[in-house]
Amino acid sequence: MTPGTEAAGARTAGTRTPGTVAAVDLGATSGRVIVGRVGPDALETTTVARFANDPVRAGDGLHWNILGLYGAALEGLRAAFAREPDLASIGIDSWAVDYGLLRDGRLLGTPFHYRDERTARGVSAVHERMPHAELFERNGLQFLPFNTLYQLAAEPRELLDLADTALLVPDLIGFWLTGVARAEVTNASTTGLLRWSDHAWDEPLLGGLGLAPLRALLPPLITSGEHLGPLAPAVAASLGGTADVVAVGSHDTASAVVAVPMQPGAAVYISCGTWGLVGVEVERPVLTAAVLEANFTNEGGVDGRVRLLHNVMGLWILSETVRGWERAGKRVDLTTLLDAAAAVPPSTVALFDVNDPRFLPPGDMPARIDEWCAERGFAAPRTRAEYARSIVESLAQAFADAAATAARLGGVDARAIHIVGGGALNALLCQRTADRSGLEVLAGPVEATALGNVLVQARAAGFVSGSLEALRDLVARTHAPRRYTPTP
Numbered sequence: 001m002t003p004g005t006e007a008a009g010a011r012t013a014g015t016r017t018p019g020t021v022a023a024v025d026l027g028a029t030s031g032r033v034i035v036g037r038v039g040p041d042a043l044e045t046t047t048v049a050r051f052a053n054d055p056v057r058a059g060d061g062l063h064w065n066i067l068g069l070y071g072a073a074l075e076g077l078r079a080a081f082a083r084e085p086d087l088a089s090i091g092i093d094s095w096a097v098d099y100g101l102l103r104d105g106r107l108l109g110t111p112f113h114y115r116d117e118r119t120a121r122g123v124s125a126v127h128e129r130m131p132h133a134e135l136f137e138r139n140g141l142q143f144l145p146f147n148t149l150y151q152l153a154a155e156p157r158e159l160l161d162l163a164d165t166a167l168l169v170p171d172l173i174g175f176w177l178t179g180v181a182r183a184e185v186t187n188a189s190t191t192g193l194l195r196w197s198d199h200a201w202d203e204p205l206l207g208g209l210g211l212a213p214l215r216a217l218l219p220p221l222i223t224s225g226e227h228l229g230p231l232a233p234a235v236a237a238s239l240g241g242t243a244d245v246v247a248v249g250s251h252d253t254a255s256a257v258v259a260v261p262m263q264p265g266a267a268v269y270i271s272c273g274t275w276g277l278v279g280v281e282v283e284r285p286v287l288t289a290a291v292l293e294a295n296f297t298n299e300g301g302v303d304g305r306v307r308l309l310h311n312v313m314g315l316w317i318l319s320e321t322v323r324g325w326e327r328a329g330k331r332v333d334l335t336t337l338l339d340a341a342a343a344v345p346p347s348t349v350a351l352f353d354v355n356d357p358r359f360l361p362p363g364d365m366p367a368r369i370d371e372w373c374a375e376r377g378f379a380a381p382r383t384r385a386e387y388a389r390s391i392v393e394s395l396a397q398a399f400a401d402a403a404a405t406a407a408r409l410g411g412v413d414a415r416a417i418h419i420v421g422g423g424a425l426n427a428l429l430c431q432r433t434a435d436r437s438g439l440e441v442l443a444g445p446v447e448a449t450a451l452g453n454v455l456v457q458a459r460a461a462g463f464v465s466g467s468l469e470a471l472r473d474l475v476a477r478t479h480a481p482r483r484y485t486p487t488p
Contacts, residue, residue, distance in 0.1 A: 100169070280309070
């Protein structure tokens with residue numbers, strides 16, 4: 001196995017020859033380009049590029065450095081072609097809800113970050129015309145103040161009138177690579193603008209909200225596994241190779257869920273990174289009053305599956321806490337910090353609500369934890385280890401609660417929780433989630449999003465075949481999880 005290879009299936013049996021594809025996987029704090037070699041008994045990934053995804057604060061608010069991300073992705077794809085000249089395809093996934101506005105193919109300003117405060121006025125504008133309960137009946141989404149619908153409602157009307165296309169982040173990257181503008185369904189399902197009844201853009205909804213002109217900005221829809229198009233000639237020349245761009249589960253969680261080696265009727269998944277997406281996989285949307293009350297969401301999955309889940313704030317609180325300490329000149333080694341946190345008795349630290357809106361924007365997380373505790377007469381943490389333990393315990397409790405609710409709402413007899421993504425490396429979090437939920441936790445694969453991305457591409461290219469269950473079986477055979485058994 002070459003350096004940088006995360007996992008491999010060693011067997012060579014099978015009727016198809018393994019092939020190679022490239023995944024551009026953009027997370028909310030970092031990105032990567034990963035080459036995948038996939039066949040009936042092989043699933044290998046090699047990371048050829050990693051890069052930071054740092055937001056930029058300008059005079060009008062918080063933005064994504066989208067051109068920097070695109071440039072880093074191109075550098076990664078050059079490295080991918082240098083390593084594997086015969087790449088069959090490229091797939092792109094990213095976080096949800098954020099978008100770029102274009103006119104005649106040119107970007108009209110830098111996309112806003114979903115943590116920017118401007119979304120509040122969009123929420124007010126939308127809910128004055130249509131309350132969340134009525135929206136839920138149409139789009140099945142939980143209330144999140146940064147959903148695309150609210151962001152678009154916050155845009156100046158003159159800017160929307162100037163634009164002729166709106167593309168979510170992975171669709172925008174795909175457009176720059178191919179010149180073809182499409183909206184992949186798994187990410188489109190998070191916008192609030194897609195109608196569950198027929199998986200089409202909801203024109204009556206836009207009309208009812210006074211946003212009818214937006215329909216002209218929404219591109220045709222495409223589903224995972226479909227070919228978007230070949231690399232544009234100038235792009236191919238720049239990258240040193242040619243390949244098709246294939247639509248994958250362009251919402252990163254949709255790709256991650258593809259690679260969760262689970263039995264959907266008996267498991268809850270947690271895709272844990274900046275956010276913790278806690279849910280179950282179901283065959284059709286669950287649009288009940290109980291789902292609405294629990295503020296769960298129905299989002300599109302690969303192969304028409306539905307991700308019934310809840311957004312938990314995730315490791316964002318811990319990572320932002322560490323960044324704050326480092327900005328203050330205090331060096332922090334995360335492994336050492338978590339080891340110290342593990343030695344703190346859990347009964348001595350405060351459990352706080354990680355989903356409190358105060359923890360959404362960037363800023364001083366320890367001060368916000370102190371504020372939350374003071375409001376309730378709780379003793380706040382004092383040391384860095386206590387803050388870390390308080391965050392981990394609070395997150396584990398939120399995960400356990402959301403997992404139980406997801407199983408109940410989805411009619412799933414949950415016997416295990418699968419944690420994938422970066423959170424699978426946090427042994428303390430995994431163990432405490434098992435302890436607090438009373439369920440076995442199976443941690444891994446860490447690079448689930450990239451694996452799901454390459455698996456969908458590989459199936460489209462004919463390197464593997466079968467249902468999601470067949471793809472997950474391949475993951476299970478090549479990526480053994482780490483098991484955490486509940487303790488009292």
